[in-house]
Amino acid sequence: MPDAMQSPNAIRAAFSAAMSEMYRSEVPAYGTLVDLVTSINGDVLASDVAQRLALTPGEDTARISQERHGAIRLGTAAELAMMGRVFAVMGMEPVGYYDLSVASVPVHSTAFRPIAREDLAANPFRVFTSLLRLELIEDPNLRARAEAALAAREIFTPGALALTERAETQGGLTPREAETFVSEVLETFRWHADACLDADTFSELIAAHRLIADVVSFKGPHINHLTPRTLDIDAAQSAMVSAGLPAKAVVEGPPRRACPILLRQTAFKALDEEVRFPSADGTWVAGHHTARFGEIEQRGAALTPKGRALYDRLLAEARASILPAPDGSNADAYEDALKSAFRAFPDDWHAMHDADLAYFKYTLGETDNMPDSLDLAALLDAGALRLSPVIYEDFLPVSAAGIFQSNLGDEARDTAQAASSQDTFEAALGRPVADEFVLYAAIQERSLRACLDQLRKAGAAA
Ligand code: OOG
Numbered sequence: 001m002p003d004a005m006q007s008p009n010a011i012r013a014a015f016s017a018a019m020s021e022m023y024r025s026e027v028p029a030y031g032t033l034v035d036l037v038t039s040i041n042g043d044v045l046a047s048d049v050a051q052r053l054a055l056t057p058g059e060d061t062a063r064i065s066q067e068r069h070g071a072i073r074l075g076t077a078a079e080l081a082m083m084g085r086v087f088a089v090m091g092m093e094p095v096g097y098y099d100l101s102v103a104s105v106p107v108h109s110t111a112f113r114p115i116a117r118e119d120l121a122a123n124p125f126r127v128f129t130s131l132l133r134l135e136l137i138e139d140p141n142l143r144a145r146a147e148a149a150l151a152a153r154e155i156f157t158p159g160a161l162a163l164t165e166r167a168e169t170q171g172g173l174t175p176r177e178a179e180t181f182v183s184e185v186l187e188t189f190r191w192h193a194d195a196c197l198d199a200d201t202f203s204e205l206i207a208a209h210r211l212i213a214d215v216v217s218f219k220g221p222h223i224n225h226l227t228p229r230t231l232d233i234d235a236a237q238s239a240m241v242s243a244g245l246p247a248k249a250v251v252e253g254p255p256r257r258a259c260p261i262l263l264r265q266t267a268f269k270a271l272d273e274e275v276r277f278p279s280a281d282g283t284w285v286a287g288h289h290t291a292r293f294g295e296i297e298q299r300g301a302a303l304t305p306k307g308r309a310l311y312d313r314l315l316a317e318a319r320a321s322i323l324p325a326p327d328g329s330n331a332d333a334y335e336d337a338l339k340s341a342f343r344a345f346p347d348d349w350h351a352m353h354d355a356d357l358a359y360f361k362y363t364l365g366e367t368d369n370m371p372d373s374l375d376l377a378a379l380l381d382a383g384a385l386r387l388s389p390v391i392y393e394d395f396l397p398v399s400a401a402g403i404f405q406s407n408l409g410d411e412a413r414d415t416a417q418a419a420s421s422q423d424t425f426e427a428a429l430g431r432p433v434a435d436e437f438v439l440y441a442a443i444q445e446r447s448l449r450a451c452l453d454q455l456r457k458a459g460a461a462a
């Protein structure tokens, strides 16, 4: 990249900040969430819990207050492919494939995010990006109207399209271009209260699936939530309830642990918003839509395939005995079932490392009894190497399904939908999605190699 160009990390950080500012003004309760999470994070970092979390100082701790993810839902393959090019300008790559059809949600998804350790440390902003599966609308007439509405819209401004092309041909954007790019791209995610479809079509789409109505009826893929990261989600959940926010009944993901793994999430329910629908005589018809909500998350260690398989098995075990009721009536019993299932998952960093359950970054520790060999176990036992968990940067399909559902009005939907495929999704995107495990393993290996090199040099010098 030529010197005069703005770094993708700086563009992403500016974009993430601009999104946060826009969402704060659109959904004031999000601002309340950010404030309470910031204060809880400050408390945790000042307490001795911070030590136990073993976060990498200056890397995992520095980024927390500006860390968040967002979510959008796109209507067509062309929108997804273009969105991929826009995110690439900000250093965000598609990672992972999530098939939500198993939970009767008619989308499949990926997460756009930075992938290198340095870039994640600079700013880890991610966007959970879903593509609607229109083929799941059964009524051919309704499907055709939905397709026509999507074909007629252009979700990117001319400026956003032109600057994305410029970034691709000139290998980046100048600081001035980057500034314009951020404000142009922001327009795509803005809320529009004016629908593009008439009230009757909207009702029919709602009846087919609320999510389909949300994607198809508006000018663009309004950001539907923005999620700050907290270091203590249980404290944040109580604070949310105390602040009068309509919090979701249970926290999704693993139970509370001393050594957090993967991702725990909770949300406040979607707001009922006033919208207007155009009618044939040129007047507007007032209506309502629930679309946007708030979410908080706590991130823990990324798990290896072995750790992930254990997580999936224990979660399935708990959920086979009890499923959280949407009204929260069995929330305590569900938490107990989770806790008891997860006793089989070691809750100690060293044990998780030795059992190959999670990924770690190694740092050099200080020790007086340096072992003779560079054997990993000996180095860890002697304290010559220390462990810091590689933070999980991705999402969880069961949790995502729970988040989607809590915001679709908690309707019971037991009709399973045809499974989709990663191939179809990648064809729409125009490129493959990265494998998250490969990325985490690379971060672990690189950090180990760097430490061993330093120890070797120190040994040679001694
Ligand atoms: C996305 C829901 C998934 C998460 O944090 O798991 C998600 C959506 O509702 O569009 O954001």
Ligand code: NI
Pocket: 069, 070, 071, 128, 225, 227, 295, 403
């Ligand atoms: Ni989310």
